[in-house]
Structures are given as C-alpha cells and as structure tokens.
Amino acid sequence: xxxxxxxxxxxxxxxxxxxxxxxxxxxxxxxxxxxxxxxxxxxxxxxxxxxxxxxxxxxxxxxxxxxxxxxxxxxxxxxxxxxxxxxxxxxxxxxxxxxxxxxxxxxxxxxxxxxxxxxxxxxxxxxxxxxxxxxxxxxxxxxxxxxxxxxxxxxxxxxxxxxxxxxxxxxxxxxxxxxxxxxxxxxxxxxxxxxxxxxxxxxxxxxxxxxxxxxxxxxxxxxxxxxxxxxxxxxx
Amino acid sequence: xxxxxxxxxxxxxxxxxxxxxxxxxxxxxxxxxxxxxxxxxxxxxxxxxxxxxxxxxxxxxxxxxxxxxxxxxxxxxxxxxxxxxxxxxxxxxxxxxxxxxxxxxxxxxxxxxxxxxxxxxxxxxxxxxxxxxxxxxxxxxxxxxxxxxxxxxxxxxxxxxxxxxxxxxxxxxxxxxxxxxxxxxxxxxxxxxxxxxxxxxxxxxxxxxxxxxxxxxxxxxxxxxxxxxxxxxxxxxxxxxxxxxxxxxxxxxxxxxxxxxxxxxxxxxxxxxxxxxxxxxxxxxxxxxxxxxxxxxxxxxxxxxxxxxxxxxxxxxxxxxxxxxxxxxxxxxxxxxxxxxxxxxxxxxxxxxxxxxxxxxxxxxxxxxxxxxxxxxxxxxxxxxxxxxxxxxxxxxxxxxxxxxxxxxxxxxxxxxxxxxxxxxxxxxxxxxxxxxxxxxxxxxxxxxx
Numbered sequence: 001x002x003x004x005x006x007x008x009x010x011x012x013x014x015x016x017x018x019x020x021x022x023x024x025x026x027x028x029x030x031x032x033x034x035x036x037x038x039x040x041x042x043x044x045x046x047x048x049x050x051x052x053x054x055x056x057x058x059x060x061x062x063x064x065x066x067x068x069x070x071x072x073x074x075x076x077x078x079x080x081x082x083x084x085x086x087x088x089x090x091x092x093x094x095x096x097x098x099x100x101x102x103x104x105x106x107x108x109x110x111x112x113x114x115x116x117x118x119x120x121x122x123x124x125x126x127x128x129x130x131x132x133x134x135x136x137x138x139x140x141x142x143x144x145x146x147x148x149x150x151x152x153x154x155x156x157x158x159x160x161x162x163x164x165x166x167x168x169x170x171x172x173x174x175x176x177x178x179x180x181x182x183x184x185x186x187x188x189x190x191x192x193x194x195x196x197x198x199x200x201x202x203x204x205x206x207x208x209x210x211x212x213x214x215x216x217x218x219x220x221x222x223x224x225x226x227x228x229x230x231x232x233x234x235x236x
Numbered sequence: 237x238x239x240x241x242x243x244x245x246x247x248x249x250x251x252x253x254x255x256x257x258x259x260x261x262x263x264x265x266x267x268x269x270x271x272x273x274x275x276x277x278x279x280x281x282x283x284x285x286x287x288x289x290x291x292x293x294x295x296x297x298x299x300x301x302x303x304x305x306x307x308x309x310x311x312x313x314x315x316x317x318x319x320x321x322x323x324x325x326x327x328x329x330x331x332x333x334x335x336x337x338x339x340x341x342x343x344x345x346x347x348x349x350x351x352x353x354x355x356x357x358x359x360x361x362x363x364x365x366x367x368x369x370x371x372x373x374x375x376x377x378x379x380x381x382x383x384x385x386x387x388x389x390x391x392x393x394x395x396x397x398x399x400x401x402x403x404x405x406x407x408x409x410x411x412x413x414x415x416x417x418x419x420x421x422x423x424x425x426x427x428x429x430x431x432x433x434x435x436x437x438x439x440x441x442x443x444x445x446x447x448x449x450x451x452x453x454x455x456x457x458x459x460x461x462x463x464x465x466x467x468x469x470x471x472x473x474x475x476x477x478x479x480x481x482x483x484x485x486x487x488x489x490x491x492x493x494x495x496x497x498x499x500x501x502x503x504x505x506x507x508x509x510x511x512x513x514x515x516x517x518x519x520x521x522x523x524x525x526x527x528x529x530x531x532x533x534x535x536x537x538x539x540x541x542x543x544x545x546x547x548x549x550x551x552x553x554x555x556x557x558x559x560x561x562x563x564x565x566x567x568x569x570x571x572x573x574x575x576x577x578x579x580x581x582x583x584x585x586x587x588x589x590x591x592x593x594x595x596x597x598x599x600x601x602x603x604x605x606x607x608x609x610x611x612x613x614x615x616x617x618x619x620x621x622x623x624x625x626x627x628x629x630x631x632x633x634x635x636x637x638x639x640x641x642x643x644x645x646x647x648x649x650x651x652x653x654x655x656x657x658x659x660x661x662x663x664x665x666x667x668x669x670x671x672x673x674x675x676x677x678x679x680x681x682x683x684x685x686x
Binding site for chain 2 (some may be wrong): 128
C-alpha cells in the first residue's frame, strides 16, 4: 500500500535520511522505532512531502506521491496525526473533529462521529470543551480521532505515546489495535516507546542514523537481543 | 481565561514568596521606585529640564528644574503605587474579579446586546440627538472604524495574519471611487462593489509574496506595502494628483436622486424641507448597512469551511496541512476578503468627505484600526465595537482637555492593556455546540469541495 524506495532527505547540508526502503501492506500495523534524532519523524514527514525527498520515491497504492503537495494527501486517503499532537487548542473538541472531516468526511460526519466517540468515550464527554483544556492523553486521543474523521485508508501516527503516563499509553495503543482490527485500517506508527510499539505491530523497522538497520515481525524484534539491549532494557 | 481554576490556588504551597504575603516588602518597593525615578530623571533632564529659548537672535539654554523634579516625583510615586498594587494582586486570587465577570456576561449575552445596539443605532437619527450634525458625523466616523475593525478582524483576529498595512486597502477603495467618479461620472452605487473587488485584488497581490511569512516578518512586509501604496499615491501625479489630492468628488445620491435644493431632489420628492442633515443621516445609514453586512458575513464565514480554516490556520499551519487544508488558499482568501471590506469602507470615506489626499492614509490609520482589533480582543466582533467606540469617541469626549486629550487617550489605552492583556472580550465562542440552550443542533458543514 505504501512503499518508500531509496529515499534521501536533506535539511540544508545535513542528510537526515540516507536511502530508506520500507513498505506497508494493506491491513498491517507497521512500526518504525529508533532513538532520538534517528530520522523517524523525518521519514514520516517525507512521506507527507514536507520536506520532499531529494532522491528516491514514495508510492501510495502504486502511484508516485513524492511530489504531491501535503494538503492533497488527505484526498488520496492518507491521514496523519503529527508529532506533538497539534490539536487546535482554542477550538472545542467538536470543532477539531469537524476540521478533520473538512475535506473528505463531511458527508458521513454524524456516522463517523459516533464511531470516533465509541473508540474514545472521553472525547464524547468533553465535546464542547476547548482542546487546550484537555489533558495530554485526551489531546492525543483527539489528534487521532481528528485524523480518523477524514476516512483515511492509511493512518500515519507520530509518537502517540509522547509525554503520556504508561496507563494512558496502553489505552491509546489498545485503540490503535482496535481500529486496525475492526476497521481494517492500515497504520504506520513511528515510536520511541519500542516495547509497546513492537507488541502492537505486525512488522517493524529499526532506524539508526537515517538508515534502516533491522526489519522483522514485531515478535521477532522483541526477542532480538540487540534490540532488547538498545531499546527495551534501557528504562522504557 | 480567569476561570474557576484560580480558586484552587489556596493552601500552603504558594511557593517561596512568603515574605510578600503578609506585609509588603517596603525596601524592595522603594528601591524599585528609585530606579524608575532615576531613569525618568535621565530622560527628562534633556527633555524637560533644559529648554532652548530664542531671545532676539540669540539661542539661550534655560533650565526648568521645577518641571524636571515634578516628572521624577510623578514617576517615583506612580511606580511605588503600582508596585504596591501589583504585589497585592499576587496573592491567591478569589476567582474572577467583578470586571472580568461583567465582561463575561457581556460575552454571553452577545446576541441580545448586538440586537439592542443595532436598534439603538437605527433609531439614533430620529431621536433628539439626530438633529445634531456633530453627533451624526461622529457616529458615522465611529461606524467607519467599526467596519474597518471588522474587516481587519478577518485577517488579524481570525486568520492570525498580522497586517500593519490595512490602510492601503482603505486607500485603494477611496481612490477607486474618487477617480472613477470624477473621470467617468459613475454613481457611488456602481463603484462601491467595484472598489471592493479592486481592493480584494490588491489583497491578493499583497498575499502572494507574504505567503511564507508569519509574525514579525509578515508585519514588516505589510507595513511596507501600506507605505508603498501611500508613496505611489503621492508621486503618481498624473493619475492621483499627488499630495494635492482629489477634490470635487461627486456626492452620494439617494439611489440616483440628489440631495440638493430644487425640483426632483430628495427633499422635493419626499415633500420635506431641504436640510443639509438629510444627506448626513443617509450617509450614516449607508455605513450602518455596510458595517452590518461585514459583521453578518464574518459570522457566517466562521461556520463555513473557509472561515473555519482561517481560525485553524491561526492556531497551527502544520496541522492544517495534514488535514488537507491548503494554507495558500486560506491565507489569500483572508487577505482578499479583509481587503474587500477595507475597500468598501474607503469608497464610503471618499464619497462622504468629497476630498481625499494621501494624508488620510498614513500608517497611523493602520495602527488605529489594529488597535481597535487588539483592544477589543482578537476575533471578537462585539469587542471591535466597544474598542472602536473607545478609540473614536474618547478623543472627542476629552476635547475639553485640549492638548492633554491624546495623553489621556494613550493612558486609558495602557490601562486597558494592563487589566485585560488579551483585549476586552478575549473569549472565542464555539461555532458549534452539541447542547445549546435552545436545544438546536447547529452543525453547518458543506458536503464537498469549497
């Protein structure tokens, strides 16, 4: 469904991605783990075309989307929950969700709203509350819910566990699993929280310094001694 | 923002500022006041203490120590009082102040207040004040600023694009009417929409180069744009008549019927005795209608995808992109529509004044309009009205204080910003509520596109 072929991305003179190949098949949850500054978010942003890949290709459902402007991706069925949540803090929960439905989900707004509120009952309770007054976990839920309102076929999540309490992280990951099972949503998840991400994902990639160094199923990587030493036993 | 959470701050955890709690730390306050007085002394020595006087052909340096010491003393006492006042405010708050609560009530009763204000505005010319030319004239000026404030509110308040050159669109609208009317004799009613379109076009011209800019950088470029337009107006003598301005701009007509003495005029047709007041009252109603249109348009836009996108863009551009909103279109539409209303207002300005020159479109106008938006609370429609009343009416009220009126005006403005740093009505009303008081769902969503 999503294929990244030999992508190089630069920030000025600095090469952040040094030839990355990954693929995500329909119905999968694929995660990308790695430490700070490895280039995980850059890869996600490059898939979205901001910044653009200077070499290589990004294919979505067989079509080259390397040069497609970021704001056209929603129409093609890619939704993104960006790093740091980026919800609209002065707007209410309902307004945030409406913003998500603006381009592609307006016709099924009520139905999708019920679906999202089933997944996140907390948001239903807080629907008239301003986004900025929500707790961190609720804001993350809102960011994911907002992305879902555009009826995507591929959901890109950038560090949904960032700054959240372990219990909330578990809740959010449960919902991601649920979306994947019941809706068949394809998910590409960028995470630092390797333990939870690997348990959740069907397949996983490990990124170090702008290169993919390891790939395998989530279970394989969880059992891999190198991974355990580098990402799992260091306090996560 | 002074919500109920302010109540929770009771308890012994009020950090390490314990000495401040009971008595005020006098030594600190005195020291602070002394420093402020010292700075004031340094500044006022050359400004107030020394005075160059012409005596015959000689230039003499006089000293004015009484003024100098007065200034230092005023600053010392003022700073002292302010510091006492400020330290008192640092104590745990007991919920919102009466002032905050009043503003909140105003915000919640916005619709009622709006309707009352509108009705009052409509009947004003028919009351006994309506016979007073000065009152009608000032009210018209006030409404021009309300309209400009609402127009700029689209750009600054909703879309969050700081525009310091708004007066350029006002000028474009004004010159558009003045030039077309004097050269081709077209009626105001024909040129009005044209000048709006023309100003919107200028809005897009300004919009393109600043698409990537935000904040300070955007402010500087828009400031430059405003100046460029003014400089062109001054120097393009063949077209704009330069600094001399355009005189003899045709007056407004009652949809083709002139306000004059004689046959077939407005007074004749309605069987009234001719009065110069008729045209003034008519102008007053024209700007009232234009302003109301601006308001209704903006209120409506906020509930539509484009207007929603303005507000979203103000908060987070990256999130907007990820949701499929094209920031280019959103910014350009905000600039264009904001400029359009500026153009309407400009065209009205020139038909009312009958004479325009580049002097009417200096930076200070942009600053006043921006001040109205900021004082009112960015994005608040009612706030703009209150702030415009303040900015236009205050200097008039203070007229009896003569040379001190601008000083008092400035002081009042500073006080507002001290009390309400985010503007008078810094509340944003949601455009959609699931359980509004009347039990109606107010979802407005367009099906596709837009």
